[in-house]
Amino acid sequence: MIEILNPAELARAREAGALVAGILQTLRSRSAVGTNLLDIDRWTKDMITEAGAQSCYVDYAPSFGRGPFGHHVCTSVNDAVLHGRPHDYALADGDLLSLDLAVSLGGIVADSAVSFVVGGSEPPESLALISATERALSAGIAAAGPGARTGDVSAAIGAVLGGAGYPVNTQFGGHGVGSTMHQDPHVSNTGRPGRGYPLRPGLLLALEPWVMADTADLVTDADGWTLRSATGCRTAHSEHTIAITDDGAEILTAPERARV
Template sequence: MIEILNSTELPRAKEAGALVADILQTMKSRSAVGTNLLDIDQWVKAMIVGAGAVSCYVDYEPSFGRGPFGHYICTSVNDAVLHGLPHDYTLADGDLLTLDLAVSQGGIAADSAITFIVGESKAPESVALISATERALSAGIAVAGPGARIGDISHAIGTVLSEAGYEINTEFGGHGIGSTMHQDPHISNTGRPGRGYKLRPGLLLALEPWVMVDTAVLVTDADGWTLRSATGCRTAHSEHTIAITDDGAEILTLPTTT
């Protein structure tokens, strides 16, 4: 299903996006050396419930997971990159932490992810990973607009990631979003320009470039959810939900405060 929002639904999408972004920024500020992933999950739950919103993850049970997910946020550390199941782990200095969050408010969902380094140790490899995904995300957003095609976004993202020297996995990528978290169209992190669905005003897309240092192969943890690099290398993931407008694209998942 590809869903096009109308003028009354877009304000609710903006509210959901701002909530997601604010929660992620709050969790980033609280994620220090010694913080437990399970505490992050509970803090997120409290913020979602306090806002009168609904988690997209607690009851999430797709074919590729061992569901339901049962938690409120994905917490992926170091070699984990996607669908990190919160567990009893205490963050250490230099850990690379990805927080991925989707929330529904007023019946519209928004989805975003950030990767950052915990503590004071800033390994160049980790800094480079984060930078590549953020630049790829910006490139994808820059080409999104009415009349553009999904392949244009994929090509823009893939060009940045490839030029940075990373292999690209095409199993998981971006997606449409709206009244449900995951919708068509699928947005691969590499592709050919001029191909695929033509973008229209009112379409919401979640763009999410992610990479691993030296592989494109994923392995699944025993928890049935957490996806890690097959070589144990570090990973990073950046994501925004955007709305296609009459003259371009608007990022919905920007925090209201910094």
């Protein structure tokens, strides 16, 4: 299913994006050495509930997971990169934490992810991974607009990730959003320009570059959800929901839009 939103729906999408951005900013500010991942999940639940919104994750049960997910935010640490299920773990100095959040507000979904290092340490490998995903996300957004195709966005993302020397996994990538969290079109993190679905105003896309330092292979935890690098290397993940407009792309989950 591919949805094209009307102006009223786009206004609600902006509200959903601002909420997601605000929650992620709050979680980032609270995530310190000693913070438990289960506390992060509890804080997320409280903020979603207070906003009158709904979690997209609690009842999420796709074919690739051991559903339902049962939590409100994905918390992926170090070698975990996607779908990190919150568990009893206290963050340590230098941990690379990725938070991925999708929320429905007013019947429209926004989805975003951020990666950062916890505490005062600044491991160069971790910072390089985070930088690559952020730069790839910016490149993908710059390539999105009316008349462009999904392949143009994928190629822009892949050029940054590959240019930084990272292998690119194509099992999971960006996707359409709207009244539900995961819709067509799929937006791979590498691809060929000029191919794929043509973008048009009113389309929402969640673009999400993610990388692992030295492999493109994933392994799944015993929890049936958390995806880790096959080699145990560190990972990073960045994501924004964007709306295709008449003259480009609007970032709905940008930090400056944040509200909680």
